[in-house]
Amino acid sequence: MSSSPSADDVVVIIEPRNPAERVAQQFTRLVNAAFATSVTVMMIPSRIARTAGPIVAVISRPDDPGISSAVAIAAAAKERVIVLAPQGSDARESVVERAEAAGVRIEARPVIQELWDVSSLLTQLAHLNERLLVMSPRDRSG
Numbered sequence: 001m002s003s004s005p006s007a008d009d010v011v012v013i014i015e016p017r018n019p020a021e022r023v024a025q026q027f028t029r030l031v032n033a034a035f036a037t038s039v040t041v042m043m044i045p046s047r048i049a050r051t052a053g054p055i056v057a058v059i060s061r062p063d064d065p066g067i068s069s070a071v072a073i074a075a076a077a078k079e080r081v082i083v084l085a086p087q088g089s090d091a092r093e094s095v096v097e098r099a100e101a102a103g104v105r106i107e108a109r110p111v112i113q114e115l116w117d118v119s120s121l122l123t124q125l126a127h128l129n130e131r132l133l134v135m136s137p138r139d140r141s142g
Contacts (some may be wrong), residue, residue, distance in 0.1 A: 009039040017046040040065060053131035054082045054107070058121065062094040070134040071098045080105035082128060087112075 011034045034041045055077065057070035074081045074106050083095045083103055099106040109124070125133070 007047065008111045010042055011037070011039050012044060013043045014044045015046045040069070047097045050129065050131050052079070053129045054080045056084060056125065056128055057082045057095065058135040059095065060086065062090055062120040064094075065073050067095050067098055071095070071104055073132060073134065074099070074104045075102045077131065078106055079131060082106075082130070083108045084124060089125045 013031060016024075019020070021027055031043075047108070051077060055070050055074040057064075059066055059068050070081050070083075073079075081095065081099055083106065085095075096106055114130060
């Protein structure tokens with residue numbers, strides 16, 4: 001990650017199996033370095049939690065790169081996409097258009113609180129039983 005990553009790059013990080021390794025300095029430095037870049041970060045659990053369920057896309061703007069990823073993954077997995085976007089955002093429209101074009105079912109849910117607040121996000125995910133969560137890097141301009 002010390003090289004010059006492009007916006008099209010995806011960094012994949014596999015969560016360690018051992019809980020102690022998840023809080024180890026080496027792993028936390030890697031995660032922090034990945035999230036400090038402008039690339040998309042994909043966190044993969046050490047073991048599969050679900051083999052079926054919706055693909056959840058947390059998006060912040062209509063041109064969010066996570067939209068294409070979520071729709072493509074949902075189409076390949078034959079799952080629906082659940083969109084979490086800021087209230088009043090026109091980002092949902094972009095997802096609906098792309099999902100319909102790909103033949104993917106879509107469900108938009110309002111986001112009650114701040115998208116980037118971890119406890120708020122976990123509350124919103126609590127009953128979705130998602131198979132995969134897609135989030136693009138936070139827009140640092142706003």
